Each structure stands twice: as C-alpha cells, then as structure tokens.
Amino acid sequence: MIIAPIALAASIGVVGIVEEDEPFFPANGEESLVQAVDNSFAPEDVTIEAGTTLVWLNRGRNDHNIIPEDRDPTWLFEDVDFTPGDEVSFVFQRPGTYRYYCSIHGNLTFGMPGVVVVTEPT
Numbered sequence: 697m698i699i700a701p702i703a704l705a706a707s708i709g710v711v712g713i714v715e716e717d718e719p720f721f722p723a724n725g726e727e728s729l730v731q732a733v734d735n736s737f738a739p740e741d742v743t744i745e746a747g748t749t750l751v752w753l754n755r756g757r758n759d760h761n762i763i764p765e766d767r768d769p770t771w772l773f774e775d776v777d778f779t780p781g782d783e784v785s786f787v788f789q790r791p792g793t794y795r796y797y798c799s800i801h802g803n804l805t806f807g808m809p810g811v812v813v814v815t816e817p818t
C-alpha cells in the first residue's frame with residue numbers, strides 16, 4: 697500500500713485514485729443488472745465481486761445518464777447518456793466503492809444516486 701499518494705489525494709479533494717498495487721481481477725463472466733427507471737436506479741446500491749460486468753439498462757421513458765463521482769473517472773465514461781431501451785456496461789476489476797448519479801434528475805445525494813461496491817472475489 698502506498699500511503700503518500702492517498703494523503704496527497706485527500707488533501708486536494710481528489711477521489712477514486714487507483715493505486716498501482718491495488719488488486720486487479722480478470723473478467724469472470726458474471727453479470728449484474730441495474731435498471732434506470734423514472735427516476736431512480738434500481739437497485740440503488742449494488743454489491744458485486746471484482747471481475748463482474750455491471751449492466752445498466754434504461755427501462756424508463758426518460759433519458760438518463762451515469763456520471764461518476766470522480767472527476768477523473770477510472771471507470772465507464774465521463775458522460776454516458778442513454779435513452780429508453782439502451783444499455784451500457786462496465787467490467788469492474790478493482791475492489792472499491794464507486795458512486796455515481798444521473799445529472800438530469802439529481803446529484804450524488806438527492807434524486808438519482810447510485811453506488812457500486814466491488815468486493816474481492818471469494
């Protein structure tokens with residue numbers, strides 16, 4: 697574990713820094729689903745093992761998006777817009793907590809937040 701970069705990152709308010717020595721797990725072929733409905737993510741909190749593909753499916757009648765909390769995201773894309781019926785996916789290979797939200801309908805704490813907790817494979 698590298699201590700100094702974490703302390704530095706915390707002091708300048710950066711979140712989601714990926715340490716090079718963090719464990720990295722290959723894709724395991726498992727899938728988990730989060731549905732975007734009008735207007736929330738269901739489930740709002742999801743826990744998956746590292747290597748799992750998380751699929752977001754827009755089952756609503758509104759456009760939604762998926763905005764990582766991290767301004768320099770290490771996952772998904774900076775801005776994902778998806779219209780009804782669309783799906784996007786990402787393989788989470790590093791354990792951690794990944795917060796996101798739909799900026800059309802809220803922010804990290806109100807409206808349409810979501811959390812992906814990625815655990816080490818058992």
Ligand SMILES: [Cu+2]
Pocket residue numbers: 735736759760761798799800801808
């Ligand atoms: Cu939305």
